[in-house]
Amino acid sequence: DADVTQTPRNRITKTGKRIMLECSQTKGHDRMYWYRQDPGLGLRLIYYSFDVKDINKGEISDGYSVSRQAQAKFSLSLESAIPNQTALYFCATSEGQGSNQPQHFGDGTRLSIL
């Protein structure tokens, strides 16, 4: 079983719909992240959480919200989807406090908004 699981893996929806992407992890890590990847732009940080009571905005949080339901679960919501939110979304986790801690990524959710 994957250590970081994202659901759904693919989603096609229409403009204006509310969408939730879910992430769960079995690694026992406190830190969780949501990234967006667009062709040629690398990965950009949307939101991150260092523990259950901690939520922080990343580089591109506008149009998104998150919920940290438990240590193992971190969900990303698009309240009213728009076409330029079409992208590949990744959840990641890391352990501990140091900047040397590797991030562990899920397999991604490919989201298309028509």
Place this chain on the structure above:
Amino acid sequence: GQSLEQPSEVTAVEGAIVQINCTYQTSGFYGLSWYQQHDGGAPTFLSYNALDGLEETGRFSSFLSRSDSYGYLLLQELQMKDSASYFCAVPLGQGGKLIFGQGTELSVKP
């Protein structure tokens, strides 16, 4: 602010050595990481350098020069399976948040 630059594409032949460069601008520096991503799959961690010099892990090595704000990933004895995108990344502060470069797509030819 933070920014990273790396070449968008690199091509090399099987068995060769290739170097992927990364230059960065940061308001504070806590280390340089490298990640590999195959065909839009999950990025995977390759290496981390906090101090100047070369770190070797099998066929892959990573180098850092803090005075030049520069690092590179060196891949030796290239294999077809090394065809992937490679991202350099720097932390924002000590907390583990990462800023990624735009990625270098490596194509290994027979």
